[in-house]
Amino acid sequence: MxxxxxxxxxxxxxxxxxxxxxxxxRLLDIGLIEGxxxxxxxxxxxxxxxxxxxxxATIAIRDDDCKEIEVDLx
Amino acid sequence: xxxxxxxxxxxxGKSTVFNILTGMHQHTGNWPGKTVDNANGIFKYKNINYNxxxxxxxxxxxxxxxxxxxxxDFICFEEHDLVIVVCDAVCLERNLNLVLQILxxxxxxxxxxxxxxxxxxxxxxxxxxxxQEILGVPVVGTSARNKKGIDKxxxxxxxxxxxxxxxxxxxxxxxxxxxxxxxxEGKTKNLNPRWVALNLLSYDEKLYNSLKDYLNFDIFxxxxxxxxxxxxxxxxxxxIVNTITNSTVKKAEEIANKVVTFxxxxxxxxxxxxxxxxxxxxxxxxxxLILLMVIFWITIKGANYPSDxxxxxxxxxxxxxxxxxxxxxxxxxxxxxxxxxxxxVLTWVISVMLPPxxxxxxxxxxxxxxxxxxxxxFNLDKAFKKCCSCGKQALTMxxxxxxxxxGVSGARIIDSPRERLIAILTNVFVPCNGRFPTMITIITIFxxxxxxxxxxxxxxxxxLLILLGIFLTFLxxxxxxxxxxxxxxxxxxxxxxxxxxxxxLKVLVRSIFNRTIFVLGRAIIVAIPAGxxxxxxxxxxxxxxxxxxxxxSFLDPxxxxxxxxxxxxxxxxxxxxxxxxxxxxxxxxxxxxxQIIEFSNLESLRQILVVNGWTLTTAICVLVFSLCHFxxxxxxxxxxxxxxxLKWTLVSILLPTIIGIILCFIIKQLSIFx
Ligand SMILES: Nc1nc2c(ncn2[C@@H]2O[C@H](COP(=O)(O)OP(=O)(O)OP(=O)(O)O)[C@@H](O)[C@H]2O)c(=O)[nH]1
Ligand SMILES: [Mg+2]
Numbered sequence: 001m002x003x004x005x006x007x008x009x010x011x012x013x014x015x016x017x018x019x020x021x022x023x024x025x026r027l028l029d030i031g032l033i034e035g036x037x038x039x040x041x042x043x044x045x046x047x048x049x050x051x052x053x054x055x056x057a058t059i060a061i062r063d064d065d066c067k068e069i070e071v072d073l074x
Numbered sequence: 075x076x077x078x079x080x081x082x083x084x085x086x087g088k089s090t091v092f093n094i095l096t097g098m099h100q101h102t103g104n105w106p107g108k109t110v111d112n113a114n115g116i117f118k119y120k121n122i123n124y125n126x127x128x129x130x131x132x133x134x135x136x137x138x139x140x141x142x143x144x145x146x147d148f149i150c151f152e153e154h155d156l157v158i159v160v161c162d163a164v165c166l167e168r169n170l171n172l173v174l175q176i177l178x179x180x181x182x183x184x185x186x187x188x189x190x191x192x193x194x195x196x197x198x199x200x201x202x203x204x205x206q207e208i209l210g211v212p213v214v215g216t217s218a219r220n221k222k223g224i225d226k227x228x229x230x231x232x233x234x235x236x237x238x239x240x241x242x243x244x245x246x247x248x249x250x251x252x253x254x255x256x257x258x259e260g261k262t263k264n265l266n267p268r269w270v271a272l273n274l275l276s277y278d279e280k281l282y283n284s285l286k287d288y289l290n291f292d293i294f295x296x297x298x299x300x301x302x303x304x305x306x307x308x309x310x311x312x313x314i315v316n317t318i319t320n321s322t323v324k325k326a327e328e329i330a331n332k333v334v335t336f337x338x339x340x341x342x343x344x345x346x347x348x349x350x351x352x353x354x355x356x357x358x359x360x361x362x363l364i365l366l367m368v369i370f371w372i373t374i375k376g377a378n379y380p381s382d383x384x385x386x387x388x389x390x391x392x393x394x395x396x397x398x399x400x401x402x403x404x405x406x407x408x409x410x411x412x413x414x415x416x417x418x419v420l421t422w423v424i425s426v427m428l429p430p431x432x433x434x435x436x437x438x439x440x441x442x443x444x445x446x447x448x449x450x451x452f453n454l455d456k457a458f459k460k461c462c463s464c465g466k467q468a469l470t471m472x473x474x475x476x477x478x479x480x481g482v483s484g485a486r487i488i489d490s491p492r493e494r495l496i497a498i499l500t501n502v503f504v505p506c507n508g509r510f511p512t513m514i515t516i517i518t519i520f521x522x523x524x525x526x527x528x529x530x531x532x533x534x535x536x537x538l539l540i541l542l543g544i545f546l547t548f549l550x551x552x553x554x555x556x557x558x559x560x561x562x563x564x565x566x567x568x569x570x571x572x573x574x575x576x577x578x579l580k581v582l583v584r585s586i587f588n589r590t591i592f593v594l595g596r597a598i599i600v601a602i603p604a605g606x607x608x609x610x611x612x613x614x615x616x617x618x619x620x621x622x623x624x625x626x627s628f629l630d631p632x633x634x635x636x637x638x639x640x641x642x643x644x645x646x647x648x649x650x651x652x653x654x655x656x657x658x659x660x661x662x663x664x665x666x667x668x669q670i671i672e673f674s675n676l677e678s679l680r681q682i683l684v685v686n687g688w689t690l691t692t693a694i695c696v697l698v699f700s701l702c703h704f705x706x707x708x709x710x711x712x713x714x715x716x717x718x719x720l721k722w723t724l725v726s727i728l729l730p731t732i733i734g735i736i737l738c739f740i741i742k743q744l745s746i747f748x
Pocket of ligand 2: 088089090101102108109128129130131
């Protein structure tokens with residue numbers, strides 16, 4: 001499953017981080033690496049972007065930016 | 075004098091710490107990206123002078139956006155004796171990431187774990203002593219907002235115990251570093267050679283250029299090193315950036331696990347509940363609108379009374395000033411200039427413009443402090459994405475409500491240069507604090523009626539006007555993205571900070587005070603000469619007609635075609651140094667050329683305008699033109715500074731002006747049918 005497909009309240013572990021170069025650096029910055037626990041906590045009124053709980057911080061990410069990040073649902 | 079840098083993730087309280095140490099008033103706000111430029115201040119502790127720099131927040135030293143670059147370049151390349159890394163106790167793990175990266179550059183680091191009060195409330199405890207042992211540098215705990223722990227931070231400034239841990243990377247990478255190190259010996263000035271080696275291996279163009287400038291030589295011109303690097307890179311065949319980050323993040327995780335205890339796993343449940351409502355499909359957008367209207371309501375309602383009082387007071391005083399001037403036999407022209415020119419423009423700005431400005435501004439600051447602004451960006455990002463721009467533009471627009479110049483420099487938080495430029499060019503469609511009172515006055519005089527209590531109608535009209543501005547922002551962003559600034563939307567990641575209770579009293583007092591001083595200062599610098607000039611214009615005659623009339627009648631045909639008149643156009647043009655003088659100039663010009671009407675209440679203002687040919691169409695056109703008023707001189711200078719280009723500055727002036735002209739022209743033409 002991909003990060004952007006997670007439903008509200010879903011939790012998962014990041015399996016593979018793939019995105020274009022600019023985005024990947026941003027994601028690494030906030031600590032989104034393989035093995036990180038993520039939880040989808042918010043949806044914006046138009047469903048995109050969504051916000052995820054990553055290492056204690058709530059981070060909004062666009063679906064397009066995380067559509068290639070694989071997660072294993074817990 | 076010792077130089078100290080305050081670094082850290084965004085929104086962890088760096089500026090708050092800075093303010094306490096220096097006694098200065100750097101702006102703080104509960105959202106990531108408030109500070110976008112270095113600020114420095116001086117303080118003294120135990121007879122040593124410190125020069126401390128407040129840096130913009132950054133998640134890592136691989137800068138992506140302009141404001142992060144500012145911070146990165148300072149930490150890496152400026153001379154400093156100490157770096158204080160401010161951390162968020164609630165989210166320590168992610169913060170340690172940056173700590174570890176900075177420790178790679180310099181040993182002289184003090185870790186300041188801030189927001190301990192918030193952590194305590196959320197039942198999160200941090201073992202500071204253990205953290206200090208692990209990191210090998212001084213660690214102090216603070217709650218900067220409550221001024222707790224600052225003494226410990228000051229004490230730590232004298233510490234001599236710096237023995238930081240080193241992150242060990244993948245074996246291959248370590249070998250690679252070891253292989254390069256000998257070649258760098260003696261060539262890296264004050265920089266840690268290991269860090270330089272790491273960066274040569276992970277090669278980032280921008281950082282490399284800064285490095286080149288700092289070291290004054292291009293390492294890659296050294297064929298030998300270049301070949302070495304090339305070989306090493308080929309041999310280890312690793313995604314180096316990924317490897318480095320992975321190791322740092324894992325190390326941070328390991329440390330955090332040892333020192334942080336969560337006694338309530340669900341510590342942000344309350345924030346989540348609020349978020350669910352504020353970002354819901356049903357309520358998200360309406361709540362934002364209602365909030366805006368409530369702010370307008372408080373502003374208009376609150377400004378009404380003081381405004382009226384000041385107005386009456388100044389017109390009462392005017393008679394006495396005139397009498398007094400007569401008494402001491404001042405020449406007529408002098409008292410005219412003084413009273414009809416300077417005094418009236420100045421008192422107008424103070425009585426009519428100042429109260430709404432002084433009320434609106436603190437309200438917005440409260441909103442900023444609560445943490446609501448990033449949610450606006452979150453809610454609206456999809457729309458911005460459709461226009462191929464970035465949701466953070468919503469944050470720059472919010473700043474624009476306070477002051478367009480701040481909005482323009484705030485655009486640094488946007489990663490992509492293209493999207494940043496769009497945000498800069500469209501910021502003017504958000505009416506700034508100086509244009510609000512103009513709009514409110516015209517709406518009150520022309521749409522609602524002065525004595526009517528129908529405040530709701532004013533709010534609705536004002537809100538519609540703001541919505542038009544937002545619509546124009548989207549439209550222009552879209553058009554720019556499809557033409558001169560072609561491109562696809564880049565990325566958007568934004569941290570949504572926890573909600574914080576604003577410090578009501580402090581914010582109110584501080585920002586009302588600041589605004590008042592600021593507006594008064596500007597009124598004195600700008601309104602006085604403007605008042606004098608307009609009086610001279612109106613009273614110097616050529617061929618029996620005043621200069622003002624000459625210019626006005628020259629502009630008239632064009633101005634009339636777009637629903638305005640020559641005088642209004644002159645006022646808008648003269649409003650370049652400060653938007654708040656547009657209406658007073660307009661009135662001054664009308665009064666100087668036409669009938670003398672007693673200038674004692676808002677009703678008389680309405681008469682002045684009506685006698686000079688104002689209709690409903692004129693009022694609408696003035697409102698729209700004011701919404702599209704080209705950026706004021708301060709904003710223009712900021713745009714020039716931020717874009718570094720005269721061309722874009724010119725575009726930023728022409729773009730809204732042309733749109734304003736087109737809109738007003740359409741309105742005028744349509745009005746003929748009614
Ligand atoms: N509860 C609490 N709030 C704090 C503390 N320190 C700062 N804050 C609040 O945290 C928010 C952010 O503070 P700033 O000082 O603007 O943070 P910054 O690190 O300069 O942020 P950027 O400039 O955006 O990087 C503000 O709303 C402060 O009032 C603290 O110790 N406790
Ligand atoms: Mg700051």
